[in-house]
Amino acid sequence: xxxxxxxxxxxxxxxxxxxxxxxxxxxxxxxxxxxxxxxxxxxxxxxxxxxxxxxxxxxxxxxxxxxxxxxxxxxxxxxxxxxxxxxxxxxxxxxxx
Amino acid sequence: xxxxxxxxxxxxxxxxxxxxxxxxxxxxxxxxxxxxxxxxxxxxxxxxxxxxxxxxxxxxxxxxxxxxxxxxxxxxxxxxxxxxxxxxxxxxxxxxx
DNA sequence: TGGCTATTTGGCAGAATAGCCAAATAGATG
DNA sequence: CATCTATTTGGCTATTCTGCCAAATAGCCA
Numbered sequence: 565x566x567x568x569x570x571x572x573x574x575x576x577x578x579x580x581x582x583x584x585x586x587x588x589x590x591x592x593x594x595x596x597x598x599x600x601x602x603x604x605x606x607x608x609x610x611x612x613x614x615x616x617x618x619x620x621x622x623x624x625x626x627x628x629x630x631x632x633x634x635x636x637x638x639x640x641x642x643x644x645x646x647x648x649x650x651x652x653x654x655x656x657x658x659x660x661x
Numbered sequence: 662x663x664x665x666x667x668x669x670x671x672x673x674x675x676x677x678x679x680x681x682x683x684x685x686x687x688x689x690x691x692x693x694x695x696x697x698x699x700x701x702x703x704x705x706x707x708x709x710x711x712x713x714x715x716x717x718x719x720x721x722x723x724x725x726x727x728x729x730x731x732x733x734x735x736x737x738x739x740x741x742x743x744x745x746x747x748x749x750x751x752x753x754x755x756x757x758x
Numbered sequence: 759t760g761g762c763t764a765t766t767t768g769g770c771a772g773a774a775t776a777g778c779c780a781a782a783t784a785g786a787t788g
Numbered sequence: 789c790a791t792c793t794a795t796t797t798g799g800c801t802a803t804t805c806t807g808c809c810a811a812a813t814a815g816c817c818a
Contacts, residue, residue, distance in 0.1 A: 569679050569686075572744070577677025581806090582670045589666075598765060611807050613766055618805095632764050632815040646743045647669075678776085695795060708777050710796055715775095729785040729794050 571623070575643070578622035583607070584615045585647070587636075588624065592644045595637035668720070672740070675719035680704070681712045682744070684733075685721065689741045692734040 579585055583605040590596055590604055602612040616636055619625040624643055627636045638644060676682055680702040687693055687701055699709040713733055716722040721740055724733045735741060 569682055573677055573679045573682045575677075576673045576682065580670050580672075580674025580677045582666050585666055585670045585673065599763095602765095607806095608808055609764085610766070610809080614807085617766085629765090629814085632762095634765065642746050645746060649739050649742060680776095696793095699795095704776095705778055706794085707779080707796070711776085714796085726784085726795090729792095731795065 574622045575624060578619050578624055579643070579647075581615065581618075583612070584619055587612075587615065588619065588638065588643060589647055591625065591636060591638050592647060595635045597633040597635050599633070601636065671719045672721060675716050675721055676740070676744075678712065678715075680709070681716055684709075684712065685716065685735065685740060686744055688722065688733060688735050689744065692732045694730040694732050696730070698733065 579588060586605055587596075587601045590601065596604075598609075598612060598616065601616065602609050605612060605615075616625065616627065620627060620636075623639060625636045626639050627634050629635075676685060683702055684693075684698045687698065693701075695706075695709060695713065698713065699706050702709060702712075713722065713724065717724060717733075720736060722733045723736050724731050726732075
């Protein structure tokens with residue numbers, strides 16, 4: 565294993581929350597601003613912001629400020645694959661679950 | 662998405678701990694008994710047992726008792742793919758990280 | 759500048775998690 | 789049966805996570 569175990573675990577941990585997972589799924593289709601992601605998951609806006617910070621910290625997302633909005637995007641296409649694999653009724657590669 | 666978001670998040674959450682991730686990696690090579698997994702991650706044996714329970718609860722592992730030992734195995738090859746993807750310096754499918 | 763929108767930060771209370779110890783359970787074996 | 793090995797369960801404390809509120813910050817526009 566080349567990536568430190570702890571770093572990999574941190575990525576999984578960051579994905580281990582329904583709101584964060586939903587946001588990452590949305591971001592798999594392209595970047596979104598915080599307000600869009602917030603509309604997606606509901607709750608307090610500050611909670612959304614903190615969830616995004618967790619994902620950035622784990623290296624899953626990166627954020628960029630443009631005008632007065634902040635746009636987040638996936639940093640690793642790998643994550644998209646991972647989510648697709650779990651989200652499908654069967655694994656796309658193996659045909660099994 | 663066909664698998665409930667919450668269930669997928671639970672899988673990620675269960676993988677989001679270094680000891681659990683290490684055990685799952687070992688199990689990707691074949692089933693192990695608790696004592697082997699415990700030797701791998703150290704700490705208290707009861708802690709290992711509880712980590713395994715978390716993974717079973719998430720649907721990642723299944724355990725089977727044979728004689729007086731309990732053997733755990735991966736339930737989903739998908740998880741193996743996921744881990745391989747993250748563990749590699751580059752994603753096996755896309756060549757990117 | 760003043761106000762407006764978008765987002766983050768600090769702080770707090772409650773819930774969940776981690777890890778250790780002691781005790782209980784299950785099966786093998788003398 | 790008594791005992792030994794392997795594992796789980798109950799319980800406890802310390803730590804971390806969640807989600808809300810209030811306040812601060814940053815950039816736009818009149």
